[in-house]
Amino acid sequence: xxxxxxxxxxxxxxxxxxxxxxxxxxxxxxxxxxxxxxxxxxxxxxxxxxxxxxxxxxxxxxxxxxxxxxxxxxxxxxxxxxxxxxxxxxxxxxxxxxxxxxxxxxxxxxxxxxxxxxxxxxxxxxxxxxxxxxxxxxxxxxxxxxxxxxxxxxxxxxxxxxxxxxxxxxxxxxxxxxxxxxxxxxxxxxxxxxxxxxxxxxxxxxxxxxxxxxxxxxxxxxxxxxxxxxxxxxxxxxxxxxxxxxxxxxxxxxxxxxxxxxxxxxxxxxxxxxxxxxxxxxxxxxxxxxx
Numbered sequence: 001x002x003x004x005x006x007x008x009x010x011x012x013x014x015x016x017x018x019x020x021x022x023x024x025x026x027x028x029x030x031x032x033x034x035x036x037x038x039x040x041x042x043x044x045x046x047x048x049x050x051x052x053x054x055x056x057x058x059x060x061x062x063x064x065x066x067x068x069x070x071x072x073x074x075x076x077x078x079x080x081x082x083x084x085x086x087x088x089x090x091x092x093x094x095x096x097x098x099x100x101x102x103x104x105x106x107x108x109x110x111x112x113x114x115x116x117x118x119x120x121x122x123x124x125x126x127x128x129x130x131x132x133x134x135x136x137x138x139x140x141x142x143x144x145x146x147x148x149x150x151x152x153x154x155x156x157x158x159x160x161x162x163x164x165x166x167x168x169x170x171x172x173x174x175x176x177x178x179x180x181x182x183x184x185x186x187x188x189x190x191x192x193x194x195x196x197x198x199x200x201x202x203x204x205x206x207x208x209x210x211x212x213x214x215x216x217x218x219x220x221x222x223x224x225x226x227x228x229x230x231x232x233x234x235x236x237x238x239x240x241x242x243x244x245x246x247x248x249x250x251x252x253x254x255x256x257x258x259x260x261x262x263x264x265x266x267x268x269x270x271x272x273x274x275x276x277x278x279x280x281x282x283x284x285x286x287x288x289x290x291x
Contacts, residue, residue, distance in 0.1 A: 004052035005065045007107075007117035008044025009125040017044040018124025020117040021052030030055065030287060031116070035124035042070050044121065046087040053094035061099045067107035067114060076102050148208045154241040159282035161236050163248035165275035166229045167259045173267040174228050177259075187262045188221050188230070195219035195255030199236055199247040209246050212238045217247065219255050229273075230259055245277050 003024045010017035017039040023030040032051050036044070045068035056062060066072055073079045074088075075095070081088050105114050177187045196217045203211040215237040222231040234251035236244035256272040263270060279289045 001061045001063055002056050003063045003065065004049070004056070005105075005111075005113040005117050006045070006048035006052055006071075007067060007114065007121045008041055008046070008048050009118070009121040010039060010041040010044055011125050013041050014038055016125055016127065017041065018121040018126075019044040019048035019051065020120035020124070021048045021055070022113045022117050023052055023055055024113075025056060028281070028287065031120060033120040033124050035127075042068070043084055043087060044125075045071050046084060046091060048117070048121065050087065050090050050094055053091075053098060053100070056098070058097040059099075061101075063101045063103060065103045065105050065111075065114065067105050067118075069104060072102050072104040146208065148210070149242075151210060151241040156239055156241055157282045158239050159237070159243045159280070161243060161245045161248040161280045162278050163234050163236075163245070163252045163276065164232060164278050165252040165256055166224075166227075166231050166273045167256045167270055168227065168229045168273055169263065169270045170267050171225070171228045173263050173270065174223060174225065174230070176266065177230065177263065178223055182262055185262075187259055190262060191221070191232075191255040191258040192219045194258040195232070195234055195251035198254035199234065199251040202247045202250045205250060206246055210240075210242050212240045212242070212244060212247065214238050214244070214247065217251055219251055221255075232256055243280060243283050245280055249275055249277060 005022040006020065008017065008019045016035065016037055018033065018035045020031070020033040023032065032055055034051070045066065049064055049066065049071060052064070053062065070079070074081060105111055107114065107118070176182055180186055196219055198205070199217040200214060203209045218235045220233045222233070224231055232252045232255050234248045234255065236247040236251065238244045252275050253272070256275070260270050260272065276290070278291045281287045
């Protein structure tokens with residue numbers, strides 16, 4: 001069963017508000033939160049549930065925990081819906097797609113997930129989250145100086161990042177790679193080792209990266225004859241206090257550069273293209289899938 005712990009907050013009622021939902025699914029915790037400039041507490045309580053349900057698969061079995069009697073009793077005891085009909089319609093739509101159970105919890109009773117949702121919603125309401133969004137460069141201090149982020153207080157969790165990129169080339173170059181026809185040796189084999197070694201040394205290449213105990217790095221290749229490209233996928237895993245996005249992207253980049261170096265004698269027009277993060281898992285921000 002997936003559990004969702006929700007809360008909403010509003011300064012002024014109506015006034016600036018915030019909502020938050022803590023989603024627990026398959027041992028992974030995700031924190032969702034946001035704000036609205038002028039709203040009410042009840043709308044934020046409702047929106048938190050809507051956003052939480054939207055974040056879990058359809059047909060899932062879900063238990064929603066909320067300290068809002070307005071939400072819980074309306075959904076379980078058919079309280080009248082005189083206001084907020086737009087949000088009730090959205091909530092009904094999301095509930096209809098899933099098997100949802102409801103549990104009221106007393107606010108500020110010591111439940112850790114309820115307290116966490118309350119703090120996130122309150123911070124959104126008072127604008128703390130919006131200020132952090134306007135200054136998102138964690139590697140720059142208040143004086144504008146570069147800094148290494150202090151992750152000492154963060155918990156160690158399993159973190160996974162996947163990155164991809166391509167090396168575009170002439171069709172003749174791709175054919176030689178495929179038949180292992182280069183004097184320097186196995187192009188993809190050497191590139192794989194180079195990518196793994198580079199990931200292990202990321203903190204020596206990127207000045208403010210933390211050195212991480214990598215559990216595993218894999219570098220895989222796929223030959224695309226239609227695009228005349230070698231597509232590279234790198235996956236980095238660690239159990240640590242910060243993520244491995246940079247390690248995965250460095251692995252792709254160095255693997256691509258190695259392919260270029262080994263093949264440049266026959267193809268000077270090669271180019272490395274589209275190095276990017278495609279997904280990450282773990283940490284405070286939870287799962288992010290970009291493509």
